[in-house]
Every structure is written in structure tokens, then in C-alpha cells.
Amino acid sequence: MLDMSLLRGVTKVIAVDAQIQEVWNPETRALAAEAWQCYNSGALRASITITWTAVTTDLIAKIGSLADDGDRDAINLRDEIEQAQAHGLTPQGTIAMQKIENKLLDSAQLLELIDSVDKRALERIREDRNLCVHPSLRVLDAPYQPLPDVARANLSVALDALLIHPPTQGKKILDVFKDYTCDPGFTTSTPTHIQRLFYDRVRTNTRRNIASLAAKHAVGELDVGGRLSASAYADRCAHVLAAVAERDRVLVREAMQRCQDRYRQADTDTQRRALSRLGDQDYFWTMLDDSLVAHVGGLVPQVPADPYEALDPTTIAVLSLVGNTVAREHLPQLEQRFEQLGFPHRSSVMSDRPSAYFVPHIPALLRTAYNFRAGERAGEVLRIHSQYLTIPALQQSLSAWSANVDCRMAADMPPKVVSLLTETAHLGSGRVEHFRRFLGDVRAAWKPGDPEFYLYDDLETALNRAP
Template identity: 45%
Template structure:
């Protein structure tokens, strides 16, 4: 059951919010007829306010109706003015549909409130006498419906809301800020608009639809996948249902696109729920190289990205050949894969690399990888990594390592001051191996530890 107090605070207009609060007070006091009447008053005020806002923004579609409203308001509390406003109220919901403030389903819900409001304020409408007595649940339901489908949404038309969302995704200065996407393009959009935004985002992420030439489809799809993750944080079932409806089309698209989609969405549950066993087998064949690559050079970039999906538990469960293929790669190929997408799954591998590094170059690269995984470290894995680092001469004395140690200390702040002991122990081991005063006794790390103390 909806929390009416919360819904009232979500009413977008400061002019309309007092009317919604009055309807809630009437409901809480047991004045259910008055609550329904006040709810309808809030609905009419909300639509009129939104029409005025759209007119101020230059929307030509609402211009004539807005003038009709202002003409009636200028007549004031005269018989002519009252008749004009009554005429406006009769067509208010139809105009709201025309202006895309609500859809036909929403209109039906609001018409029920209008009809019950008429029964509440005109008791003579009931045959055989007796005043209409609404149930408490009816008053509560009307209030919740009004605030959910109308009062909480700003005056953004459905088509314009979708256009604004698509423009944001294609903005050259786009930032993957999930809270902003959630609030602006989900929370403040009506239910129909939310469905439209999710549908467009899912099609782009899954099928790489063309954004009217505004940017390359694969890059556009990557951004839409970010938006989908934001939307899933609000309504995961809606995203799942949308993906399920697109799964058949996804099965028939080009294999190159399918592989990019797999890389893009491998971490999401709603993608895998739309993948049947047959499709999972095809995706597995697209991700795994057809034959082993020479260890002399780097992995081809496309296959490096494909194999980096091994981080996903869904991939390891549904596509076991990917994990097997990665396990058979030489160390420098694994490092290339891990660098593409740091993940908690790769932490044990990076620790093993610190142990296995056999040159200064490899030592510096493994140190960089370990630092890239700093946010995933626990006290146990940090201790294990620092131990391997300090004991491996090729790591300990690689040129970038003293600076990387300071960076690692900074990036493990989430572990708190307890980690200081681990870094002190690390310094002690390092100093036991190196000449006093050497650059490789990590003086910058010691200074950072002293400053923190």
C-alpha cells in the first residue's frame, strides 16, 4: 500500500502541494467525501498549472487552450467566468491526454475520481435519496492514484521526455552518473514515459540501433547500457520484461554485434534471463578464440575484451569454456585481459602475478594491476599482495613500485587505519632487503604513514 505522506512530498508543484496535503488531512480525519473532492481539486489545479508552464515554454500545442483558461480566469467569480471554468473542467482530462501529460489508461483512472467527486459534492445525483458514502479505501486509492500518475510528475510531455532522454545520452559531455539518470529520466517521468525510456535503452543496448547518426551505434549502445543499469536500480522487473520481449530479435542479429552485446551486458542478470541455452552456446563460441594464439605477442584486442567477461559469475556458469580458455593463457595475456576491466574476481590472479613476475618490466606491470584492484581488496588480500610484492626482487625494485605503493595506500582508505600495520610490516621487509637510504626502501610510503599517524 502506498505511503501517502511520502507521495504528498513528491508532488512537483508548490502551488498544488497544499491541495494534496488538504486531501490527505481530510482522509486522516475520516472526512472521505471531502478528501475525494479535494483530490479532484488538486488534479484540476495540477493540469491547469502544467498547461501554463508548457505555454510559458513556447509549446504551441497548448496555446489555444491556455488562452481559454486565462480568459476564464480574467472573468473572475462572475456567472460568465464560472460557466467558462466549468466548461474547461469538462474537457480537462481529454486535453491532458492530447498534450501527452497522461495517457488513455491514466485518463480512465482520473475519470473515476471525477465521477466519485461529482457524487460527493452532488448527493442528489443518487437515486432514491441518501448521500453517497465512499469507503475509506476508495478515498485512499483515489489520492494515491492522483499523486502517482499525475501530481508527482513535472509538466513534461511523453514524446518530449523521451527526446530529452535520448539527447542526454548523445550529449558530447555525457557522464555515467546513475543517480542523475534515475532521478531525471525515471523518477520524474510518468509510468508510460518510464516504459518508453526503458524500451529505447534496451533496444539500443541489445540491438545497437542507430541514434539518427548522432554518434556511432556501439558507443551509443554502451551509454544506453549504463542508463539501463540506472533504471534497473529503480524497477528491475520492468527492465527484465523489456529484455524478454527483445530476446528473439537479438538471436537473429549479426554475430559481431552479439559479441559486443555480450561484452557490454555480461554482468547483468536481466540480459542472462533473456538468453536461452542454445543462444548461450552461440555466444560462447563467439567469445572463445577458435585456436590458441601465439604467446610471442599480445592478444588481439577484440578477443581480449571477449575473454575479460570471465569476471562475470553468469559467464562462468553458462559459458565454462571462457574460464577454461583464460586459465590456459600465458601470464602476459592474462594481465592484458585483467587490465581491461578490474574486478574482485581477478584479485587472486594479481596476487599470483606479484609472486611470478620475473623481470622489472613485468614487476612494474603487476604492481600497476594490483593498484587498479585496490577498491576490491580486503585486509587479507592486501596482506597477501604486499607480502608477495616485498619478497619478489623484480617487483620490489621495479622503478614505478615505490610510487605505486603510496598510491595503493591512498586507494585502500576504505580499510581504515588498521591497514597501516600491514604497510609498516611491508616497509620493514623491504628495508631488510635493501641498502639504507635507497630509493627502494620506499621513503615516500614511510612519509605517508608518518603523516597519517
Template identity: 25%
Template sequence: MKEVRLTDLDELALKVRDRTARSYILEAIDAYRGGAYRSAIVSTWIAVTFDVISKIRELSNQGDPMAQDFINKLDQAIAAKQIRQLQNIEEDLLKTATIDFEFLSDQEQVDITRLKDDRNLCAHPAFVSEEMLFEPEPERVRMHIVHVVKHLLQHQPVQGKSAIARIVRDIKTTSFPPTLDAACIFLNSRYFDRAKRSLTENLLFLLLKAILRGDVPDLPLTYARQILLTLQAISNRHPDIYEERMKAKLLTIIESLDEGCLPNVFRLLGADPRCWNWLDESAKIHLKEVTQVSLNKPSIRNSVFEAILVNDLKPIIIEGFNELSSEIQISVIKATPQPEFATQAIALYSKASDYRGAERLGESLIFPMANCFSVANIQDILRVVEKNSQIYDATGTPAILEELFEKNKQYLPDLRESWKSLFVFLHSQYSWLYNKSEDSEVLKETGWENLANRLKAAGVNLSPE
């Protein structure tokens, strides 16, 4: 049974974005606690009017034409002291906030309209008969304060369709963060930390349609990476909403897809393997069949490999991968690096038969897989380098291993001896040079200087015993 508790008013006040609006709502809370309920309602309504106008000013400063038009009319009315015009603006303020700027949903407007009606009864007692003097109950006052903060004061000025339009624009910018951690920080601070549930739900549905159907004109599949990062950011910030809506919408959308769109499902499964658990058995059986067939289709093969983290699909995908030619395996690993490909990537790398081939294999297999290797994998790679002169003598190999080191510094305590062993080996191979030059000159001449310096800086002793 879900536990329901009263909202803590002090905690609620801390969520108000604007400092001035927060002072008004704190004044309302103080009046409520002191039993001055009519004063509390009036102060709460003042917080509403200030916050709505403040939000519109914020949008005006950002160049919103509708907001600029509203602010121009307001400022002109204030400068000319046109009281009737200002009263009309206040009278229509909730409609403006709901219809023009989408600060409020229809139901939220109803809630705050109740506050407005009560405020009129409090501020204009002469408008009712003496017997009908309005005396609000404390529960009603508390309800108004909670509604105002939750519906309006804690949120950014952009919600609704305009917020979604701005998020879509950000997704399509070249500066959109390339990693999940960075995308979460960016999207949370700009949108998700104070997003209304309706905004989160509507955005989630739009992104699902974009990644699965590929029929959202403003978000073509060329932005698939950014779309998936945004979905993951929603999952991290609002997990309850994400799971609830995914369970409700995902299967329906997938069942409506034509065959040409089914590969898009694997992209989503690769980003969030939990999605597999939200499908029914018939959908799972169908996707297993699609997996087997698609592994032999170059145009969609890489999308399928992204779903290797789904346990039910992993055996099918690995079996299909093992049946591919070496060249195709290399292209798959380069496009969709996965820990499950580590052993084969190392085996393919070990077969380098010339310097340029070693560099090509290193760039296609070791570079993209750098974050996927375990300690044992890296030890195997270093042994492969020692055993193949076409690899360790290749000009590009030191840079490849430098990238491997940088991406796996967390493993250094377990790899210290392996890195040292590599340089002891290199020392033996280049011993004829050491007889003529200083150690640093040999490392520089053979291209290993940068990696050696990084290892030394990390505390690895590279000197042979």
C-alpha cells in the first residue's frame, strides 16, 4: 500500500526557482502558520502573478516573439498607469499562462483558478454579504500553497510543446554531449530537474517514435545516438515515469512497425536491455527470428549487434558473429565494440602480417574496444605485441597502446608488471641501439617515448633489472 504524507511546506518553498517568488510564498506560509488564512491566500496569489510575469520576461529576454509582445503591452500599461488595462492583464493571466505559454496544464489551471477565486473573496470582502464573509479553512490554504509551488513556482518557464521544441533543437546541435554522463548533466540542469510529468511523458513518447518508427520529421534517425542518450537521461532522472510509460507504450509501437523498421528496435535494446523484459513472448520470438536473418544483411547487421547485451539474444548474435569472415568481423567490432568480442579482436590483431596492416588492425580493433577490455584481455594484447615484430615495430603501435593505457588506468595496479614486461622486451629488441644512445633517445627514435613517459608518471618502473 502506498504511503501518503503531507507535503513539508518549508521543503516545498526551497524548490521555488525565483528568489522573489520564494519570498512571497514564505510570507504565505508564515501567515498560514499564524492563522492569518486570508493573508496567506492573498500572498500566494501574488506569488502566482509575479512568477508568471517573471517567466514571460525570461522568455522575452531569450527572444520569444509572443513573450516580447506581452511584456511590451504590460510595460506600456505600467508606464501610462492604465489601471483598467493592468486589471485585464491580471484577469487573463492564468489563461495566458496555460494557452499561450503552456506553463500550466488544463487541470493545473483549474486548481489555481480556485486560488484566484478565493483570493477575490479575501481581497474584496465588500463584494459579498456580511453573513457570507469568507473564512477559508486551513486545509484549503495549505492546498493552495502546495498546488502553486508544484504546478508553477518550481518549474522553468519552458514546458509543454515549446520545451519539447527546445530539447529537440538541443539534440540536433553539434555541441550535444557525446557521453551519457555529460548528457545527463546537461539535460537535467536545463530541463529534467524541474520538468513536469506531462513534459517527461510527452518527450518520452516522441523519442520512442523517432528511434523506432523513424517518422518524426524534426528528429530523423541520423540523430539516433543523441535520441538514445536522451532516453537514457530520462531513465536516470525519472526512472518511475520512464518504466511506467515504456511498459505502456513500447510493445504497442513495436507491434505496429513494418519489417523495415525492426532493426531500429535493436538500437533501443542496445541502449537499454531492460526493454526486452517489457515485451510479450510473441514479440520476443519474432525478434529472435529477425536477429538470425539480419546477421547476414550488411545494411542492418550492425544494428543487431548492438543488442548483444540482451541475454536471450546473446547466444544467437555470438553464433552469427563467429560465422562471419574475418574482414566482416573487423568491421563489426569497429562499428559496435562489445566486451563479448574481446577474445576475437585480440586473435585478429595477432595475425598482423605487415606494419601498415598492424596499424590498421590496431585502429579498427584496439582503439574502439579500448573501454571493453578486461585485465586479462590487456595482458593478452601486450603479449601479442611482444610476439609479433610487425606489430611492435609498426610506427603507429605506440599510439595505439597509449590509448589503451589511458582508457584503462583503473587497472594499472594489476597491469604494472605487464607494462614493465613490454618495455623490458623492447629494451632487449633494441639493445643494439642502446649501445649507441641514451635510453630516452632510443625511446624517442623508436616512437615509444610518450607511452614510456606516461607509464613512468604513473609510477611504473620500466628499467630492466
């Protein structure tokens, strides 16, 4: 039978090892690793002493980093540290550095590198360190003998409270967040980067503040000082919420629930845009009470009488929510509106938010394409849904494609089918026969005088190379 206490011990070891690898500063990381080695070898006093050394080294490095960024309080502290260091290993230098070390935790709290709770925990490490290196502090000539759990707890506290975090915390991290999300290089394709910067490497309170800030912007489209349009910034914050929710959905739900009144009081256009950017997420719907859900149902746009009238982006985004199960459950109007859409509108909606829901509608889209441009749009809808295709859906779509001259002989379609072959690799070798049948069908329909481009020779080459 597995010894559960042994399993818990192994888990703790793995957790500490992993955290040490996450330590921000290389010098501090080496010290943390040394403290862990001392703990594992039974040198508990050494482990506690080196843990405190890692704390002071880390704080001094972070103060220097903040000073480099122009923080006035950090600059003053760095100047004081450098003056002490200039005296070297002399009585004057030692006394000066001791004074700095004595107020180091207060300085760290001032700079928002730690909060009051973290400070209290780190003070305990300093006290344990003093007991380890100053045996005279204990009466009766009995040297301090730390328990193994104390040494391990000190290192774990140091890692959690300080060592694994970058040198920006508290209010400053919110400024970093705003700069990051306003940057022209912001991309929605890397949620793991967002998670690492603004969830994995920040404290619980900071996570809560970031989620709250992102939720307020995503729901209410607050001004960001002209750095970006309020709507565009709200879209970015919606992506941040989605990334954070992958780590902690409860945190995001709580942040959204605090925005209920903000959403209720917003104007109709703002509410509709918020629906379009957040309506595919469960935490949006947990924000709404029954009266708001009913109100949101009235925000679903009507289908224009003219099938060729261009739809605005918000209308497209709202109608594309039909592909999301959660949105359909709350807004049955979505399916009704979708069924009323003609080819141009339907292809736009299906392209906006690809999902498995749209796959059964793709063959009909390919069959009803009425000119070369429409054929290319239908082909693109098929391609961007490649990850959701099944073998039967692929077969039906290729058959509809080959049967419609406006798809078959549209300029973008021969290269598009090669891309589709690559992007359906998850269907395995069974898909190849359907692409070969498609190739035979388009060549059978080809007539002398038609451009040879529409013999789809590139597809044949790709099929010959396909596994």
C-alpha cells in the first residue's frame, strides 16, 4: 500500500524544486538552490541562514532594477547601498550595511515589492537566521536547534512571498499591465504569455486587481487616456480575461459579477459590443441576473431585409455567437436569426467565430456560391473550420465544391484545397481518398480551353507526398 505521507513529501520536494527554477534573479536562484541542498543534507542552520541571504540579495537586486526604471524611492535606496558598499569590509561599511539590512523589509513594503503579510512572514525568517548565527541570543548555553520543517517552511515562504516574483508589484504592476495591453505589439495569439506575466508571477491580490481592471474595461469600455479607442482596448481586455480564466475561472467570475451594475447602466451600443466580445464565455452569463438576460435577448440584431446590405462588425460578432453552446442556451434568438441569413451574411457570420456548430452548414454554402468571389468566400469558410471537420463533413464539402463551377474555377480555390489537405491532417490517411476523388471530379469537369490551372495539379503533387 502506498504511504501517503511519503507521497506528500515527494510532492513538496517537486514543488520547491520547480519554484527555485522560477526565481527571477540568477544570483538569488543559486542561493535558493544552495539553501535547498543544505536542507536536504541536514544542514538546517545553514539552510535558514542562506535563505535569508537569498532574501536580502533578491531585495537589493530588485531595488536596483526599480532604480534603473526611474523610481525615486528606489534610487535613494540604491545610492545608500552603494555608499555602504564603497566602504568595503570595514567597520564603517559593516555598520552601514547592517542598518540597511535592518530596514530592508520596510523599504520593500514601501516599494510595493511585498505587502504587510509578506513582510511579517519574511521577518520570521530573519529572526530564525539570527538565532542560527548568534547562539549567544539563547540563554543557558543551549544552541538553537531548528526543526527540518522550519528550514523548509522558511525557504517556501521566501519563494512564495518574494523570490519568484519580478521587481514590479502592487500599483506598479497595474501600470505595467496597461502599458502591455496598450502596446501596438499586443497579440491575442499568446495567452500563455499573458498568464505568465499577469497570473503566474504575481500575488493573489494583484491577480484580483488585474482581473477586476480587465473586467471593468471589457464590460464598460472605459477611457485609457487616448492611448487606444475604448472599444479596441475593451477587446484586448476580453482576451486577457479569457487567458486568466484558463488559470482561475472563479477569479474571473467574481471580477465580472462586480461589473453587473456597470453593464446595466451602460448605453445599448456598449452593452451590445460587450455581448459580442464576452458572450461566448460562461463568466459573462454568471454576471447577469434574469432581468439582464431578458434584456440582452433584445440586443440580438434583426436580419436586414436586403441580403446584400453590409453588416457592421458588432452585428456579425453578436450573430456569430450562435456557434457557442453557452450563448445559444441563453439566447434562442440566435438560431432564428442565423437561419434567416442569406449567403453573404451567413458566410461573414461563420467566418467570424469558427466552431463545430457551423460545419453542417458548409456544404450548402459551397453549393449556393453564385459567383467566383462567393465561391472563394465559401472555400475560406471551409478552410478555417478545418479543425472541426469530420471525414463525412469533408467528403460532403469537397463534393459540393467540385460540383459548383463558381467554386471549382475561382482563382483562390486550387491553392486553398492544398491548404485544406494540410490542415485536415488530424483526420489521418482516410481523408486522402476523398481528396483524390475530388481531384478526379474537377478534372472530369474541366473542358478544353479552360486554364490548366484549374486541373489542380498542385493538389496532385501534395497528395503524392501525403502520408
